[in-house]
Amino acid sequence: MKISNSEIGNAAWDARVKLTPGEVEHLLDCSQKILQELNLVQKDNLDSIKATFFGHEQPGSLREDIITDSLPLAKVLANSLYADEFCFHVPKIIEE
Amino acid sequence: MDFYKIPSQKLAGQVREDPALLDEIFAMLSHFHNEVEDLNIFILFDPENIQKEMTFLKEKIAKGKSLSLAGVPVSLEDNICTENIATTCGSKMLSTYKPPFNSWASEKLQEAGAILAGKTNLEEFGVGCRGNSSFYGAAKNPWDQQRIAGKGAAAAVSTLMLPLSIATDTIGELRQAASYCGVIGFRPTYGRVSRRGVIEYASSMAQLGIISRKTSDLAAALEIISGPDPQDPTSLKGEVPSYRASLQNEEKVFKIAVPDNWDQAPGMEKDVKECFLEQLHNLTAGRVQVEYIPLRYFHKAYLAAAVISAAEAFSNLANYDGVRFGYRGEGKSLQDMYIKSRSEGFSSKLKQFLTFGALVSSGKHYEDYFLKSQRMRTRIKNELADCLERYDLLLTPTTPFTAPLAKPDTEPDQLADPALFYTAAASLAGLPALTFPLYTSVKRPAGLQFMGKAGDEASLLQISALLEERGISLSFPNPGSIK
Numbered sequence: 001m002k003i004s005n006s007e008i009g010n011a012a013w014d015a016r017v018k019l020t021p022g023e024v025e026h027l028l029d030c031s032q033k034i035l036q037e038l039n040l041v042q043k044d045n046l047d048s049i050k051a052t053f054f055g056h057e058q059p060g061s062l063r064e065d066i067i068t069d070s071l072p073l074a075k076v077l078a079n080s081l082y083a084d085e086f087c088f089h090v091p092k093i094i095e096e
Numbered sequence: 097m098d099f100y101k102i103p104s105q106k107l108a109g110q111v112r113e114d115p116a117l118l119d120e121i122f123a124m125l126s127h128f129h130n131e132v133e134d135l136n137i138f139i140l141f142d143p144e145n146i147q148k149e150m151t152f153l154k155e156k157i158a159k160g161k162s163l164s165l166a167g168v169p170v171s172l173e174d175n176i177c178t179e180n181i182a183t184t185c186g187s188k189m190l191s192t193y194k195p196p197f198n199s200w201a202s203e204k205l206q207e208a209g210a211i212l213a214g215k216t217n218l219e220e221f222g223v224g225c226r227g228n229s230s231f232y233g234a235a236k237n238p239w240d241q242q243r244i245a246g247k248g249a250a251a252a253v254s255t256l257m258l259p260l261s262i263a264t265d266t267i268g269e270l271r272q273a274a275s276y277c278g279v280i281g282f283r284p285t286y287g288r289v290s291r292r293g294v295i296e297y298a299s300s301m302a303q304l305g306i307i308s309r310k311t312s313d314l315a316a317a318l319e320i321i322s323g324p325d326p327q328d329p330t331s332l333k334g335e336v337p338s339y340r341a342s343l344q345n346e347e348k349v350f351k352i353a354v355p356d357n358w359d360q361a362p363g364m365e366k367d368v369k370e371c372f373l374e375q376l377h378n379l380t381a382g383r384v385q386v387e388y389i390p391l392r393y394f395h396k397a398y399l400a401a402a403v404i405s406a407a408e409a410f411s412n413l414a415n416y417d418g419v420r421f422g423y424r425g426e427g428k429s430l431q432d433m434y435i436k437s438r439s440e441g442f443s444s445k446l447k448q449f450l451t452f453g454a455l456v457s458s459g460k461h462y463e464d465y466f467l468k469s470q471r472m473r474t475r476i477k478n479e480l481a482d483c484l485e486r487y488d489l490l491l492t493p494t495t496p497f498t499a500p501l502a503k504p505d506t507e508p509d510q511l512a513d514p515a516l517f518y519t520a521a522a523s524l525a526g527l528p529a530l531t532f533p534l535y536t537s538v539k540r541p542a543g544l545q546f547m548g549k550a551g552d553e554a555s556l557l558q559i560s561a562l563l564e565e566r567g568i569s570l571s572f573p574n575p576g577s578i579k
Binding site: 010026033050053054056078090093 | 193196461470477523525
């Protein structure tokens with residue numbers, strides 16, 4: 001399967017980053033290479049194998065909800081450069 | 097007092113007896129820091145904070161608190177949250193970030209009386225080990241400053257400045273850096289140490305690890321930071337074994353397997369190969385039996401890990417958008433601001449990595465690449481489990497090569513870095529692994545990597561202690577000669 005320039009462009013949009021033409025070219029080359037190697041790996045029939053998503057399964061690993069106090073508002077907002085004492089500020093959401 | 101020569105437990109005992117020693121430790125840390133400043137080990141070294149911690153520690157000692165690491169200086173990697181102390185992840189994106197909470201590891205170390213000596217340098221968000229993406233520049237290797245250290249944490253221990261450093265190991269970055277810098281690097285079983293407060297990029301593999309020069313120091317630190325954490329659902333339940341006591345087992349015979357195709361890594365250096373073979377020969381005596389075994393899938397681990405880690409990073413790092421914390425680029429609209437913040441706040445390498453993650457997570461490629469990589473992960477995990485049923489440990493080199501030369505920031509990386517060739521499998525399978533230093537004929541360190549059964553950290557510590565006892569260890573670079 002070949003990766004196209006536009007697929008890289010779409011993926012960059014999904015990742016919310018802008019790539020330079022040089023970065024696109026390099027990424028295209030690298031992606032192609034790694035996906036080709038993976039294709040070789042896939043000569044082994046993997047369809048019947050169950051996927052592993054964690055190193056080891058921990059059944060029932062989700063704990064009960066514990067209700068705790070929220071962080072104080074001042075602490076929550078302290079790391080944003082664009083906030084007043086109540087909320088974060090962002091540019092307008094509806095584009096012109 | 098040359099405190100770096102003293103085992104941590106002994107040093108802690110001396111500090112408890114005589115808290116005035118803390119002043120000497122402070123003077124020594126400041127001296128060392130001046131000596132190694134050019135190596136770019138620390139993103140934050142704050143003498144004022146160290147003194148504050150020491151004053152607080154003196155009060156705790158006076159109250160008679162039991163502090164097993166009293167006065168022992170320890171560093172945390174700069175992706176481990178420390179309350180109100182900058183935690184940058186080596187990224188412009190978080191260069192102003194001060195977490196409003198502490199990580200599990202920093203809490204536990206503080207409770208044990210350890211002194212936070214500084215926050216160490218790392219690749220941006222801990223991705224990779226090539227020395228070309230930290231916003232603060234690469235940490236240099238104490239053995240040869242033209243080469244990379246991989247992580248500031250490994251360099252800090254290698255220079256003798258610190259006895260212990262805590263850092264993250266996702267696909268093996270900690271083990272690689274330890275190998276490049278000639279120190280012991282340890283990755284516990286997945287979940288052994290809580291990841292609460294660790295800013296990680298691939299949650300299914302990330303684990304906090306320890307870098308040290310002495311096995312006994314490593315065992316002591318592991319006991320402190322291990323344990324179940326109700327706030328991390330992936331942390332292992334059950335009691336933490338006494339790792340220090342496990343070092344007393346001097347009768348154990350080790351049955352060790354080596355993959356018969358161990359030398360097939362891309363870019364394998366001749367020196368590393370020869371050095372590994374020589375150590376294999378030296379190992380096979382007395383309490384150690386070594387056998388070659390066929391492993392069919394092990395060498396594919398680094399490809400699967402590259403795909404899985406990129407997909408997880410794409411998701412994990414999605415919240416860095418310039419709104420709640422971190423760098424913000426000016427944009428006309430919200431979307432424009434997101435893109436500018438992330439494009440200006442992340443390095444070129446990270447942008448490409450995240451884009452690759454988005455690509456393999458996309459509808460078109462998810463099934464063929466991401467899901468198949470996870471299936472390959474099952475095969476690797478089963479293969480390792482089967483091997484470790486029959487053998488105590490699996491042994492390989494840690495990396496195919498010694499520390500690479502530093503390259504310019506602009507030189508692009510490979511997505512599946514051959515440096516991950518040996519380390520990725522343990523990460524995919526959640527197994528504990530340890531790298532022990534070797535010394536190649538070109539006078540650069542390399543490493544022996546041992547992998548153990550899930551939950552069996554003790555065997556790894558025991559083999560490390562045995563190698564120490566046999567004198568297979570390095571003469572560390574003289575701190576006075578670093579400049």
